[in-house]
Amino acid sequence: MRYLQFLSDALLIGLGYLLGSIPFGLLLARRFAGVDVRGSGSGNIGATNVARTAGKGLGIATLALDAGKGAVPVVGSAALGASLVTTCAAGVAAVLGHVFPVWLRFRGGKGVATVAGVFMALSPAATGAALGAFVITYGIGRVVSVASLVGSLVLVGSLVLIDGRPPVWISGIAVVALVFVRHSANISRLLAGREAKL
Numbered sequence: 033m034r035y036l037q038f039l040s041d042a043l044l045i046g047l048g049y050l051l052g053s054i055p056f057g058l059l060l061a062r063r064f065a066g067v068d069v070r071g072s073g074s075g076n077i078g079a080t081n082v083a084r085t086a087g088k089g090l091g092i093a094t095l096a097l098d099a100g101k102g103a104v105p106v107v108g109s110a111a112l113g114a115s116l117v118t119t120c121a122a123g124v125a126a127v128l129g130h131v132f133p134v135w136l137r138f139r140g141g142k143g144v145a146t147v148a149g150v151f152m153a154l155s156p157a158a159t160g161a162a163l164g165a166f167v168i169t170y171g172i173g174r175v176v177s178v179a180s181l182v183g184s185l186v187l188v189g190s191l192v193l194i195d196g197r198p199p200v201w202i203s204g205i206a207v208v209a210l211v212f213v214r215h216s217a218n219i220s221r222l223l224a225g226r227e228a229k230l
Contacts, residue, residue, distance in 0.1 A: 041118045048105035048122035052129025052146060055136055056097040061086035070136075078141035080176045080230060095145050102126045102149025110153075120203040123150035127207045131214060142214040144180045147207050151187060154200050158190035174229040177218035184208045 057077040061067045065086035069077055072085040079098060083091025105122040114122070130146040132138040151159040166183030170176065188208050191201040212219075221227040 041114065041121075044105070044109045044112070044114055044118055044122045045125045048109070048125035049129040051101045051105055052126030053133035053135060053140070054101060054129075055133055055140065056101070057082040057090075057094040057141065058136070060090050060094055060097075064090060070139075076141055077136070079145055083230065098130065098141070098145035099149035099152070101130070102146035102151075103153040104149075106150055106153035116197065117199045120154065120199045123154060124203050124207055126150060127210065131210060142180070143207065143211050144184070147184070147187070147211060150207070151191070151200075151204060154203075155191055155195040155197075158187060158194045161190040161194065162187035175222075175227055176230050177215055177227055178222065181212065181215060181219075184211050 055077050057079060058069055061069045061082050067086045069075070069081050069085055073081045074084075075081070079091045079095035082094045102123060105126045106119055109119040109122045127143045127146050127150060129140075131140045131143045133140040148159060148163065151162070162183045165186035166179045169182040170179035173179070185208070188201070188204050191204040195201060218227060
Protein backbone atom coordinates (compact mmCIF):
# COMPACT_ATOMS: atom_id res chain seq x y z
CA MET A 33 0.00 0.00 0.00
CA ARG A 34 2.81 2.43 0.89
CA TYR A 35 4.56 1.63 -2.37
CA LEU A 36 1.42 2.41 -4.35
CA GLN A 37 0.96 5.64 -2.42
CA PHE A 38 4.54 6.61 -3.16
CA LEU A 39 4.03 5.94 -6.87
CA SER A 40 0.80 7.93 -6.87
CA ASP A 41 2.44 10.90 -5.15
CA ALA A 42 5.47 10.75 -7.46
CA LEU A 43 3.17 10.68 -10.49
CA LEU A 44 1.27 13.76 -9.33
CA ILE A 45 4.49 15.64 -8.66
CA GLY A 46 5.96 14.57 -12.00
CA LEU A 47 2.83 15.66 -13.85
CA GLY A 48 3.02 18.98 -12.02
CA TYR A 49 6.53 19.49 -13.35
CA LEU A 50 5.56 18.52 -16.90
CA LEU A 51 2.59 20.85 -16.94
CA GLY A 52 4.66 23.67 -15.50
CA SER A 53 7.33 23.12 -18.13
CA ILE A 54 5.02 24.00 -21.05
CA PRO A 55 6.50 27.30 -22.37
CA PHE A 56 3.24 29.05 -23.21
CA GLY A 57 4.89 32.44 -23.75
CA LEU A 58 7.35 31.04 -26.26
CA LEU A 59 4.66 29.08 -28.10
CA LEU A 60 2.14 31.94 -28.27
CA ALA A 61 4.66 34.56 -29.38
CA ARG A 62 6.08 32.28 -32.05
CA ARG A 63 2.68 31.15 -33.35
CA PHE A 64 0.82 34.46 -33.38
CA ALA A 65 3.55 37.10 -33.68
CA GLY A 66 6.40 35.24 -35.34
CA VAL A 67 8.68 36.23 -32.48
CA ASP A 68 11.13 34.02 -30.58
CA VAL A 69 11.06 35.73 -27.19
CA ARG A 70 14.32 34.04 -26.19
CA GLY A 71 16.10 36.30 -28.66
CA SER A 72 14.04 39.44 -28.09
CA GLY A 73 13.80 41.93 -25.23
CA SER A 74 15.05 40.40 -22.00
CA GLY A 75 15.12 36.91 -23.54
CA ASN A 76 12.67 35.67 -20.91
CA ILE A 77 9.70 33.45 -21.83
CA GLY A 78 7.35 35.03 -19.27
CA ALA A 79 4.39 37.34 -19.69
CA THR A 80 6.29 40.63 -19.28
CA ASN A 81 8.72 39.95 -22.10
CA VAL A 82 5.97 38.52 -24.28
CA ALA A 83 3.98 41.74 -23.77
CA ARG A 84 7.02 43.85 -24.69
CA THR A 85 8.03 41.89 -27.76
CA ALA A 86 4.83 40.31 -29.10
CA GLY A 87 2.02 42.53 -27.84
CA LYS A 88 0.03 43.07 -24.66
CA GLY A 89 -2.73 40.68 -25.71
CA LEU A 90 -0.31 37.77 -25.96
CA GLY A 91 1.30 38.91 -22.72
CA ILE A 92 -2.05 38.71 -20.93
CA ALA A 93 -2.73 35.28 -22.44
CA THR A 94 0.69 34.10 -21.29
CA LEU A 95 0.03 35.42 -17.79
CA ALA A 96 -3.27 33.54 -17.58
CA LEU A 97 -1.85 30.28 -18.93
CA ASP A 98 1.26 30.41 -16.74
CA ALA A 99 -0.94 30.98 -13.69
CA GLY A 100 -3.25 28.19 -14.80
CA LYS A 101 -0.46 25.67 -15.10
CA GLY A 102 0.38 26.40 -11.47
CA ALA A 103 -3.19 26.05 -10.26
CA VAL A 104 -4.14 22.88 -12.14
CA PRO A 105 -1.66 20.49 -10.41
CA VAL A 106 -2.79 21.78 -7.01
CA VAL A 107 -6.50 21.49 -7.76
CA GLY A 108 -6.03 18.13 -9.46
CA SER A 109 -3.96 16.65 -6.64
CA ALA A 110 -6.45 17.79 -4.02
CA ALA A 111 -9.36 16.45 -6.05
CA LEU A 112 -7.66 13.05 -6.24
CA GLY A 113 -7.31 12.94 -2.46
CA ALA A 114 -3.59 13.62 -2.20
CA SER A 115 -2.20 14.82 1.11
CA LEU A 116 -1.51 18.51 1.63
CA VAL A 117 2.23 17.83 1.45
CA THR A 118 1.88 16.10 -1.92
CA THR A 119 -0.48 18.79 -3.19
CA CYS A 120 2.04 21.50 -2.23
CA ALA A 121 4.86 19.48 -3.78
CA ALA A 122 2.93 19.22 -7.07
CA GLY A 123 2.55 23.00 -7.05
CA VAL A 124 6.24 23.56 -6.33
CA ALA A 125 7.06 21.10 -9.12
CA ALA A 126 4.99 23.20 -11.53
CA VAL A 127 7.04 26.27 -10.59
CA LEU A 128 10.26 24.30 -11.08
CA GLY A 129 8.98 23.14 -14.46
CA HIS A 130 8.38 26.73 -15.53
CA VAL A 131 11.76 27.94 -14.31
CA PHE A 132 13.72 24.86 -15.46
CA PRO A 133 11.81 23.35 -18.42
CA VAL A 134 13.45 20.22 -19.80
CA TRP A 135 12.32 21.19 -23.33
CA LEU A 136 14.35 24.43 -23.26
CA ARG A 137 17.53 23.05 -21.73
CA PHE A 138 16.29 24.11 -18.29
CA ARG A 139 16.23 27.81 -19.23
CA GLY A 140 12.77 29.06 -18.43
CA GLY A 141 10.96 31.99 -16.88
CA LYS A 142 11.05 33.63 -13.48
CA GLY A 143 8.01 31.88 -12.09
CA VAL A 144 5.93 34.75 -10.71
CA ALA A 145 2.69 33.98 -12.56
CA THR A 146 3.00 30.25 -11.91
CA VAL A 147 3.63 30.90 -8.21
CA ALA A 148 0.51 33.07 -8.14
CA GLY A 149 -1.52 30.25 -9.70
CA VAL A 150 -0.21 27.68 -7.23
CA PHE A 151 -1.04 29.73 -4.17
CA MET A 152 -4.32 31.07 -5.48
CA ALA A 153 -5.39 27.42 -5.48
CA LEU A 154 -3.78 26.65 -2.11
CA SER A 155 -4.55 29.83 -0.17
CA PRO A 156 -6.76 32.37 -1.96
CA ALA A 157 -6.88 34.92 0.88
CA ALA A 158 -3.10 35.09 1.28
CA THR A 159 -2.61 35.25 -2.48
CA GLY A 160 -5.21 37.99 -2.75
CA ALA A 161 -3.19 40.09 -0.32
CA ALA A 162 -0.06 39.49 -2.40
CA LEU A 163 -1.84 40.41 -5.64
CA GLY A 164 -3.12 43.59 -4.00
CA ALA A 165 0.43 44.51 -3.06
CA PHE A 166 1.55 43.78 -6.62
CA VAL A 167 -1.14 46.00 -8.15
CA ILE A 168 -0.46 48.90 -5.77
CA THR A 169 3.31 48.71 -6.23
CA TYR A 170 3.01 48.48 -10.00
CA GLY A 171 0.54 51.35 -10.06
CA ILE A 172 3.00 53.55 -8.21
CA GLY A 173 6.20 52.74 -10.07
CA ARG A 174 5.21 50.90 -13.28
CA VAL A 175 8.10 48.48 -12.77
CA VAL A 176 6.98 44.85 -13.00
CA SER A 177 10.04 43.42 -11.28
CA VAL A 178 9.59 45.62 -8.20
CA ALA A 179 5.90 44.76 -8.00
CA SER A 180 6.73 41.06 -8.37
CA LEU A 181 9.30 41.12 -5.58
CA VAL A 182 7.07 43.11 -3.23
CA GLY A 183 4.12 40.84 -3.99
CA SER A 184 6.29 37.77 -3.35
CA LEU A 185 7.35 39.05 0.06
CA VAL A 186 3.75 39.86 0.98
CA LEU A 187 2.77 36.36 -0.15
CA VAL A 188 5.18 34.74 2.30
CA GLY A 189 4.04 36.94 5.16
CA SER A 190 0.40 36.34 4.35
CA LEU A 191 0.87 32.58 4.12
CA VAL A 192 2.39 32.56 7.60
CA LEU A 193 -0.09 34.98 9.18
CA ILE A 194 -3.32 34.19 7.32
CA ASP A 195 -2.96 30.55 6.26
CA GLY A 196 -0.60 29.13 8.87
CA ARG A 197 -0.32 25.58 7.50
CA PRO A 198 3.38 24.60 7.56
CA PRO A 199 3.42 22.71 4.22
CA VAL A 200 1.88 25.76 2.54
CA TRP A 201 4.09 28.49 3.98
CA ILE A 202 7.25 26.38 3.71
CA SER A 203 6.45 25.84 0.02
CA GLY A 204 5.87 29.58 -0.26
CA ILE A 205 9.26 30.42 1.22
CA ALA A 206 10.95 27.94 -1.15
CA VAL A 207 9.41 29.27 -4.35
CA VAL A 208 9.73 32.93 -3.36
CA ALA A 209 13.43 32.36 -2.68
CA LEU A 210 13.67 30.97 -6.22
CA VAL A 211 11.79 34.00 -7.58
CA PHE A 212 14.34 36.30 -5.94
CA VAL A 213 17.24 34.29 -7.36
CA ARG A 214 15.69 34.48 -10.83
CA HIS A 215 15.33 38.26 -10.42
CA SER A 216 19.01 38.80 -9.54
CA ALA A 217 19.69 40.61 -12.82
CA ASN A 218 16.61 42.79 -12.29
CA ILE A 219 17.76 43.64 -8.77
CA SER A 220 21.16 44.66 -10.13
CA ARG A 221 19.51 46.92 -12.72
CA LEU A 222 17.23 48.39 -10.07
CA LEU A 223 20.19 49.28 -7.90
CA ALA A 224 21.86 50.88 -10.93
CA GLY A 225 18.66 52.77 -11.87
CA ARG A 226 18.41 51.00 -15.24
CA GLU A 227 15.35 48.77 -14.83
CA ALA A 228 12.79 49.29 -17.60
CA LYS A 229 9.16 50.17 -16.98
CA LEU A 230 6.18 48.55 -18.68
